[in-house]
Amino acid sequence: MPTDALALAPVVLAVVLVVSAVGKLRAPTASAEAFRDLRVPSVLSGSLVVQALPWVELLLAVALVVSGGSLGVVVAAATLLLFTSYLVLVVRALGFDEDVECACFGEFAPGRITRRTVVRNAWLVVVAVGALVGAAGGSSVVARIADGRLPWWWLGGAVAAAVTTWLVAGATSASGVEAARVPTVDEEGDYVRQRTPALPVTLGDGSTSTLRALSAERPQLLLYVSETCGSCLPVIEAAPVWREQLPQLDVRLVLRFGPESSTLGSTQEPLSVHDTEGLVYETFDLRTPSALLLGADGLLAGGPITGSTAVPEFVDDIRAELEAALGA
Structure with missing residues (x-):
């Protein structure tokens, strides 16, 4: 019988996948550029793959919560493979000569790939491992809530924790990057010309x-x-x-x-x-x-x-x- 912590792992991952998918759908160009900048192998970076990825993430998000038994194990394993692939890509990108933009969450958390990005993705891999271990228990998250083995307030707490973390860390990071890129404008929206620095x-x-x-x-x-x-x-x-x-x-x-x-x-x-x-x-x-x-x-x-x-x-x-x- 899995612990409550393991049972909540797929819930946290589902929230992450939904945020990731919606961000990619809202910024398809940024996602396509990220595929190129990350030097994803051509067989995995075609337009069909780029367009399908957010829908795959949404499908996995739903399946993580509702699937049990052998199907639940397969879904958890696929999720682990996906997050492991993301981790490999960002670790590899740190070795590139130039900085690379990460569009892992589309428009919600743009920014350069740093060691912090690696830590984040490594943690998601750890959570995905927990989801896979939990899936071996045989019952889906929905089934555990229905029969009382997983109190509903645990589910609410997991969702609240995941959303709050994104709002505090992800949204702040995204707005900060956007502000750094937007030219300086005045109250009327006009471009404010500054002196060219003697660099x-x-x-x-x-x-x-x-x-x-x-x-x-x-x-x-x-x-x-x-x-x-x-x-x-x-x-x-x-x-x-x-x-x-x-x-x-x-x-x-x-x-x-x-x-x-x-x-x-x-x-x-x-x-x-x-x-x-x-x-x-x-x-x-x-x-x-x-x-x-x-x-x-x-x-x-x-x-x-x-x-x-x-x-x-x-x-x-x-x-x-x-x-x-x-x-x-």
């Missing part, structure tokens, strides 16, 4: 400059990318086209490593920009891919904007404004 950078030919100096004569559209970032590929491939479409700007790739260590480094004008000290990355809290527009008047003109979909939209807005200005 030192290395250029593609090995010379040095600062962001403020680069934008002293011409506006600069900086594209923060990485050659190992799957979500960056559309931005990297579009950069030459944007240079032709935006002759009023210098469109430059910004890279984390020096010219000698980057396959995207360029010695042709406009030279690539290399943030070897990570100062641009830290100052603007950038992710890959991101875009930042520096005005020739020494002030920030737009951004930072993050995402393989948001960056092209940002460039389209810039092009539309320039065309409107020329037409006027």
Whole structure:
């Protein structure tokens, strides 16, 4: 006969899976980008898999609570396999050259993968093991409540604990990341232009400059990318086209490593920009891919904007404004 603690493990996991599924359904683009950035094997990262994953999570959530007997063991084992896979992916991502966004819970808990992410996923694996051991008892959670072996208030307590933990930790984390990415605006919703910081950078030919100096004569559209970032590929491939479409700007790739260590480094004008000290990355809290527009008047003109979909939209807005200005 399983203990109450083991019987509640599937309830906690069910809440986690529901939150995860709803978050993915509300932010499908972020989930697809996370699959690319985590370098999930192609056989497991197709569009059908990405679209089906949240529905699988919802199905597992329901099955964890209502399934008993052999089926309950199979469901618990599948859940353990899923959370173990998530753990392997985040541990592996910590070894990548660039930071990776985690969309494990879709829009509810975005953010960079850190050791804390690993601890969280490892704990979920432990809970999943408890659910599997509990499933060996033969009865579902619903059956245990119905026959009085699991008091209903235990179930309510488990759900309350899981939801409260998410509200305190997950929702706060998500809002904090969102706030860090949203450009500064005033009370009327207008972009507040700030002075371009004089952050030192290395250029593609090995010379040095600062962001403020680069934008002293011409506006600069900086594209923060990485050659190992799957979500960056559309931005990297579009950069030459944007240079032709935006002759009023210098469109430059910004890279984390020096010219000698980057396959995207360029010695042709406009030279690539290399943030070897990570100062641009830290100052603007950038992710890959991101875009930042520096005005020739020494002030920030737009951004930072993050995402393989948001960056092209940002460039389209810039092009539309320039065309409107020329037409006027």
